[in-house]
Amino acid sequence: MRNAEIDGGKVKVASNGTTVTLSGSVSSYSEKDHAGIVAWNASGVNSVLDEIAVT
Numbered sequence: 001m002r003n004a005e006i007d008g009g010k011v012k013v014a015s016n017g018t019t020v021t022l023s024g025s026v027s028s029y030s031e032k033d034h035a036g037i038v039a040w041n042a043s044g045v046n047s048v049l050d051e052i053a054v055t
Contacts, residue, residue, distance in 0.1 A: 018046035
């Protein structure tokens with residue numbers, strides 16, 4: 001999902017059924033939180049594993 005508040009080039013998204021895994025890095029906890037919210041709002045997602053690092 002596109003979002004201008006997150007540098008998508010540094011966030012990787014993988015899905016396995018209804019589970020989404022986020023990885024990569026962002027520059028702030030706000031960006032990390034926002035990426036999780038965006039993932040949860042995607043249709044059909046029942047679980048989000050947030051492995052994003054804040055650097």
